[in-house]
Structures are given as C-alpha cells and as structure tokens.
Amino acid sequence: MQKRLFILLLDALFLPMLLWASLSLGKNEVMFPHAGEWWIFPLALAISFPVFINFGLYRAVLRYFRNQTISAILLSTLITTIIWAITVKVTGMADLTKSGVILYWLSTFTFIAGSRLQIQQWLYGTNNDNKTSRKRVYIYGAGESGTKLAALLDGDPAYVVEGFIDDNASLRGWNMLGFDVQSYDKTAATLMNAPENTEVIIAMPSIDREERQFIIERLEPFPVKVRIIPAIEDFASGNFRVSDIKDIDIDDLLGREPVSPDKQLLPANIHGKTVLISGAGGSIGSELCRQALNLRPKKLVLLELSEFALYKIEQELNEILSSMHFSVEIERVLGSSGDITLLDKLFSRNEIQTVYHAAAYKHVPLVEENSVAGIKNNVFGTKTLAEKSLASKVETFILISTDKAVRPTNVMGCTKRIAEMVLQSLANSKNCETTFSMVRFGNVLGSSGSVVPKFRQQIADGGPITVTHKEITRYFMSIPEAVQLVIQAGAMAKGGDVFVLDMGESVKITDLATKMISLAGLQLKDQYNPDGDIEVKYSGLRPGEKLYEELLIGDNVSGTKHSRIMQANEEFLSKSQLEVLLKNLQNTLTDDNLDEIKKSLTKIVSGYTPWENTANNDSAISNDDKGKVIPIKKSYPV
Template identity: 60%
Template structure:
C-alpha cells in the first residue's frame, strides 16, 4: 500500500506536486499561528470574533510571498541547504508583512512573542515537511541527487549504444527513449520505455528530465533542426553524440557527448563539396599553411591531410599551437596510411630570412595564408602590430612565393575588408589589394586568389565559445548591440569552400562565399540559453536564469557586415562560391602608398597611420577621437561615436 501511494505521488506532474505543497501550506500556516497564540497564553486575543480574521489574512500574505520567493519552484528531489535559506527569508518576510497588514487594518496589538513564535514555527514546519517528504519519496535516490535524468532522442542502434554506456554511470539516470517510429511507441528497449515526440513535453515535466541527448547521427540537417525547434521551447539541456562515422568503432564514451553542434545552431544544410575540385591544388603536392595552429589554419591542415599531399609545411608563431596541431596531424597521417612528410616551422610571416630559406629550393607549390591578427578591438588598439603582420607579412610572403614560382597562393580574407570601419578590416583589404596587384605583374607565374567570408563559429574569439562560457558561469551573456547581425559558417564548411575556390582560381580572383542569411547575435544567444535547459532573464521573465546584456558597439565595430564592395559579381561551378570583380590598384601605385605607410608606422603616429589608410582603402571610415585630413576626396572624415 505504502509503495503504491509513493509511486502514485512520484508519477504526478510537477504542477500537481506544487499545488499539493500550496494546499499543505494553506492548512499549516493558520494552524501554526493558532498554536502560537495558545503556546504564549495570549488566547484572549481570539475572544474577539473580528480578530479571527488574522488567520485567513496570514494565508493571503504568506502564499504569494512564498511563490515569489520560489518556494514552490524548487524540485523536492534536489532539496538542499540553499532552499532552507530561502524558506528562512520567505517566512520572515511573510511574518513582517503580516504584522504590517494588521497595523494598517487596525487590529488589536499582537504581542511580539506570538509573532516570533509564528515566524519560527512556519520556518521549522515548512522545512521539516519538505525534508521528510524528500526522504520518504526518494530515499536512496536523494543520496545521488546530482544524477541527471536523461531522455535519449533516438531508439536506433546509436541510441541503444548510448544507453549501454550511460546505464552503469551513476551520474546519469535514464528515463527512456524518444523516437518517431510509431512501431516502437510504448515498447521497451534495453528495459527503457519508448515515447513518441508528442509525449516529449509531458514526459519532461512528469519525470523532471534534466537533459535530452540526441542520438541521431545519420539524420539530415533539416530533421535535426525541426527537433531542436521543439526542444528549444522546453526547460531541458540538449546535447548530442558524435557523427555516425565516430560510432563505427563502438567505442562511444560519455566524454563524447557534446553540446549541440554549431552547424545545428545555424539551421542550414551544408552543400556537398565538388570532389573534382578538392585535390587539384593539394594531392601529391608540397603545401604550406601559415597560421597552421589557428582555428582556420588547423582545419585547413586536417582537410589537406585527408587529400594526400606529398608534404605539408606548418608555419606557426605560437609554440603551443604548433605542437598541438602537429600531434593531431601525426595521428591522422598514421590512420590514413599515406606517406606524408610533415614539417614544423616555428616563426612568423614577417621574418624575411625564414621565408627565403623555406622557399629557396622552389619546391612549395601551394600556399594557404591563414596567419593574421583578427581580433578587431585588439588590432584597433595595436594598429602597428596588426598592419605589420596582416599587410607587410602578406606582402613579404606573396613576393617570396612569386619569386620562387609557387603555383598557387590563397589568402584567407574576411567580410570586414568591405568598406571597413576598423584597422583589422582595413589591413585585410590591403592584403587583398597586394595580391590583386601582384597577379597583374607580367613576370608573375603564381596564381594569386583571395577567399572572403564572414565569421566562423567556434573559432578563437567567436561568440559561440564565449557565450557557452558565460552560460556556464551563470551569465550574463554580453552582446554589443540588440540589432547587431553577422554572417556565420562552420569552420569545416568554410575551409572546404576555400579549398574548392582556390582550385577554380585564374589569377587575381576575389571569391566570396555564400554565407546564407545573416544571423542576429541576440537571437543566437537566446537559442543557446534555451538549448542549455535555461530561460532568458528579461523584463517579461524577471525570474529567468540568464540575462542578455547589451554593452554598446566597440571601436571599429559595425552593426552589420557586407561581403561585396560592388555589384559586379558572377557565379562559379559551385553554388556557394561567387566571383567578385572589383577594382584594384596597379603595383606601382600601391607600392608607393605602402612605402609611405611603413615610414609612418616607424614613428608610431596613430592619427597619421589611419589617415594614410584612408588613402589606400576606398570607403575606410576610421573611428577616431579627432577628425583627420585625407588625400582621398571620397572619404568624409568622421569622429568617434558611441
């Protein structure tokens, strides 16, 4: 009988359990108050029938305060010391407000001993009832209250494999499976019930589910997006297992369960690559990747290894980043069973002696130039370092490659190079101009090309890892402006398109990647909060978990980015890659302007540096404390604004 009653109560929904607690408190509050009068021998107060109204008044005051203080939001199973503190404060506030209401309503004076006993009584009785109920209902379960209640979305082979991994783990408590296969609905798989997607909201509430893990490695992007849209509305953390290829070995571990893939956050399908383009500049060739340890550079290296080059040269100025990527690539080479020579070079593209040594044998055939300072505020504060690396490092590398008759040179560029408002974007546009000018030199046998794209999710400095860390720390998530938008693409997709674009180059090409629709950063932040099983804290929901805080645009930052300088754009054989036909300078004209810029940089005059940048980059509008004079009549000097 006792077991059946306990099971009956446990199977009730959260809302039903909360209503029961409210009803229990409605019964206990006036009872405690009545006992307080009799315990202090102040029962003469109740001889006046009007004074009996203090009892319903105590309920009317206490229950709303308890609700506001979250006493009915706490999950009984996870009742802990911090909840006892909330009860202490809530009962104290309720007692004080109740006394205040009595004074306003002209009730007879109530002795302080009654008020004190009433407060202590409500605190102790409410605390004891919660603890007793927790012990009776959950018993041994409460000893492992940190165990996550989990639903697995997908009852197929991947879901079953995941269940077998999680079952022995005491930090997880498996509730069941969710699957859209109607033939499985209501059946048991590995002793766990299979629910339909329509039962998902009710199941999450009924079983107090903490986490839903997607075990759908072979599902296409559109199906995953529909599932995520459903889960986004529910108070549950959503994670996922790796791609199907990673499960073939059967070595899935709990450590493999990750937060939702950033491609899923974008909500768009990846176009399959043109397999005829991928090997053109890579297979059986000597490749150099600059910035090989960075987010773009390292992914370039991974994909290059899969295309079987003859040799891969890693140029990286960070010792740790170089070591890390070299270790990873060594493992990939062993798995591939291809004979690929891997060279590690610790150094910078600004080191002329180093570059001449690397190119002296004229064996390097393809260069992917990913080395750059890209953090907008940092480069804005340190323009000399940014320009030295991004502009003159590119010039030195490109001229060295051209003199060594390298076959292809592909520059990783950015949408911030289009009508830039910051030094970083300006430096990347000048790097483009350098390659465009060199491509027109008659003696050049190197095919120079640039690939321009927007933000990549998951890169160093990207909003996604930043937002995840802020959510982990309890918020707030910081966004510069409520209307700010950005183009986004995953790193693997961007790199895949870079390789394909480079293979289509004829010389001096500016390729622009189709980034899809721009993404509102505030919407991305909200989606990440919800998929973490939390709610957004705002004016409409003041009791939410994570707030989104708008801090204002940073120096040099735009509300939105552009990918094209002009309208002259043509398609290519790849649906996601466009060729932009943009104006550029001759080498003789550009060289003079670069010489002047370099001389100004030597004296570290920031105002003059930015003034000279406006003479090189058409449309550059710097953020400055003071207006500047420019030789470029098309540029209107502006002042810094916030």
C-alpha cells in the first residue's frame, strides 16, 4: 500500500510539470498560464488517475517488466492525453498546439515507464530480469481458462509466459494479453530446442480424457515438463492459485473416460444397509468405504488388521460426514478376517447384510517368500469370513479378486483363485441363502506396491528406473473406477458369479516408464541418447512374476447389462471335494515345507504352475536391449 501511495504522489508531482514543459516546448516559449488556464493541470490529473488505476498502473510494483506492462502504459497514456486534449479544446480552457499535445503524451509515457522501471530496480536489484532462473511457460489453450491462467502467471515472479499454443484457426495470429497465439506446428520447433526449465501447461479443463491424452502425446517428444490446470469447476470457483497447477499424472494417460454408473445397481447392496468392508484401510477397501458412505448405508463396519490404516480411513470418513446432511454409524474393528472369535462377536452384535471382502496379501514376491502367511490370509481368511457370513444369513458377499488368479505362476494368484473356488463351492451348496460373487480385475493406479508411485519416486531421486523385464505388460485401471464397477457387479450377482472387469488394453511397463520420464520434462538416457537424464534398468522377473496377465481362464465369457462388466463361466470343485483338498493344504502349512505346500496348491488349482517350473525366471535382460522412447502401445485387448 505504501508503494502504491508513493507512486501515485510521484505522478501527481511530475505530471503537471511534464504538461507545462510540453506545452512550452510546443509554443517555443515559456508558458505563463492565465487565470482560466490553471485548470488544465488538475484536469490532467483528474483524467489520468482513473485511467491509470483501470489499467493496473498502481498495483504492487512488479518484479519484472513484460510486454503487456509496456502496452498498458502506452495505451493508458494515449487515452488520457486524447481525453484531456478534447476536453480542453471543447471548453476553450487553453490554446493548444499539436506538437505540445504529442510531446505531453510521449513525455508522460516515458516518465511512467521509466519511473516504474527505476523503482523496480531499486526494490529488487538490477539483475532480476534474468530469465534463466525463471520458468518459461507456454499455455496450451487460448480460451477463457488459458487467458485467466496467463494473467495469474504474469503476476508471479517465478514465471515468464512465452505465449499460447492453440490450433483454433480463428485465434491464430492473435495477441492475447500481450502474448502471441501460435499453432502447435509453429511452436513445435521452439519446444524441441526449449531451455531446461520450460513448461507447457494445458489450460483446457473442459476437454474429455481422449482429447487430453492426444495433447499430452503430442507434447511428449519435447524436453518440457507438462502440467495441467485442475477441473473446470475448481478453476471457475475463483479460488485458483498457481500452486493448484498439477503435474500430469500417469492416471491421466492410463485411465479411461468414466462410464455413467447404473443408478439402480449402485445403491442396491448398500443404501440403508449394514455393510462390512474387510481390508477397509487398503487401496481398494478405503475407496469402497468412501463410495459406500456416499450411498448412505445404515452402518459401516470397518475391519482392518493395520491400526494406522484403520485410524486413517475412519478419520477421513468422519471428515466427509461432517460436510454431509445425513449421518452414518461407523464401527471400527481392529483384527483379521480369519479370526473366528472376533467374527463371532462382530456378527452377533451387527445384522450385517453386505460384505465386501478386500482384505488380502497381494504383493507377489512377498507372498512368494511368505507362502504360509499368504495362504492363511488369502485362502483360510476368506473361507472363515465367507462361512461366517453364510451362517449369519448375510444377503450379499463380494470378493475382490485379481487377474493373477488366472493360470497363476505365483502363490498369491493361486491363493486368490482358491478363494474364488471357496465362494463358488459355497454358492452351489444346499440351502445357501447368501449371494456369493467375486470381481476379478488387474492393477489399480496408485495402489500400495504399484509401479506408478515407485517410478515417480525413482524419477524424483534422479533415477534409474528399474523394470523387471523389457516385455512385461500389465492391465491398469483407476481405483475409483474399479470400485464403482465392483459395487455394480455385486448388485447383478445371482450366486457363484465370477465377474471380470473390462480393463481396456494392457500396457507395456517399459513404455510406461519412458512416458513418465518425458512427462517430467526429462529425457531417457540410453544408447541412443547417452546424455539423457534418467536410465531404465532391467533387473529380471521377480519370483512369481509373469510377463503377461490374463483375465479369463477359458473363452466361456458373456456380457452383462453393464458395458464394462463381463461374466466368466468357469469350472470349480464341489464343496466336499474342496474341503478334502483344503484340509490337506492346511496340514502342509504346519510343517512349513514349501515344496509340499506347492504340491498341495497344484492339486487344487489345475492351472497353477509354480514359477520355478516356468521359463519366466530366465529373465536377465541387457540394458543395451532397450529401444527408443515410444508411446504406450495399446495391445492385448480383453
């Protein structure tokens, strides 16, 4: 405020002096105003101040002079001079000469620009116009959001706005807020040779995911960091800050445009009911809690083995509830889904109607090294909870399964397939009043143990990124989409259903790694580019890992009323057959003999081939084998 007042007083002092000097020079004689002519001086100030304020010349002093700053000064001084000259001429206050008026405009412009520049240098030093320490920004999209962003960044000393990129032919060649609008093709050459700290910010919040992916892929070859403004409702709220600009997340590339949920399926098993969610603090379990809460259950029972995870999700749910106009009772239960004593007490005090069983050990190499723990939790934990649900006449039981259950080469996948078989056998037993179903899908983005956060951290640490095998592929889906589909699939179940989510197309992990490097504004370091920033190294497949994952055991699959949910028809063992085999498996666990354990597993799951018996473990890959940076390929369709 003090700076603004100082500048205003400075103008009030010097503008009349400049006016007097200009009029004197215009007449080639010293001007001695008559009585009525004195009014031209306060008139000049009365006209100048509102115009200058409107053009922002009395805002806080900017650290940097920009083209639009000069343009604003040039235009505002021209307008004030014209208005002043016309007013004086019409009222007859004084006799003016054309040269005097022009001199007044030029001297005013020179003084305003020079004084601001001098004050800026006094306050911030003479070297602050050095762009090397500032981020150069190109804004992709010259619409309303883009121009708002440009105005915001223009006032931030950390940025230099270089211009707009927009393929709208009607905008081409325009100048918006002092910045040129150029097409992508015209800007490409500049971006290819962009300096180190250059960014492109996508300012098109209303475009769909496919259009956004197209833009991101266009920018990928350039050595620039790509970022994006938040959703249009966030930007339009007016509370947007520079810190709200977010990095392009790999979710934006791997995720899909969401399909509108079936309004009848979503609430069917949740609204007004008591819902138990096991593994409530995990990646899938916690999202199940969030979405279930929005569907207004009567009560949510959170079963979780991790104390911290249970505390965290309960706190989050209470925070969500505080902003809602309804209440939901939440019960926290710390313990395992395989603890029958705990389950007896839990079910006796709650009339549970729906169970979502998300509790599982799912990290493939860890479960491979700790097979006994994995089997106890994933197989017998599921069996205990399912049988207790059946005995308590739970209406619906939905198991969260995995694509690794299909022709498994690891203990984790094998245990999940057995868990599926447990539910299938119960569903086909006599007098079963519980609708058992399972939903099978691949990797979810951002889950614990996912490659995406791991790669992100490795990039932040300067590399290298470690990939197990150059040919390894995986399916990916966002956690919210997966959970929404799980809820809808469970509502379609009739008993013993194996639902398979449409995961889209599988992704080559090497391509995922190189794409994440590019989005960070860095370059892949390899034999083709030895001066690059981040190297990708291959470590070989870990115990239990497969190159490719599958979603179906056979080809016997049918559609459902939902376009992204399929139903598999797969063989399973009867309850009596499975009981004998599980009894034998349980006996092998006491001896902790891994060979015997795996033999028992092969007798239960016919498609299970232990990893050490496959060719997958011959996986050492030379780093010289890496290819060039290529886009994520869409292959291996479901």
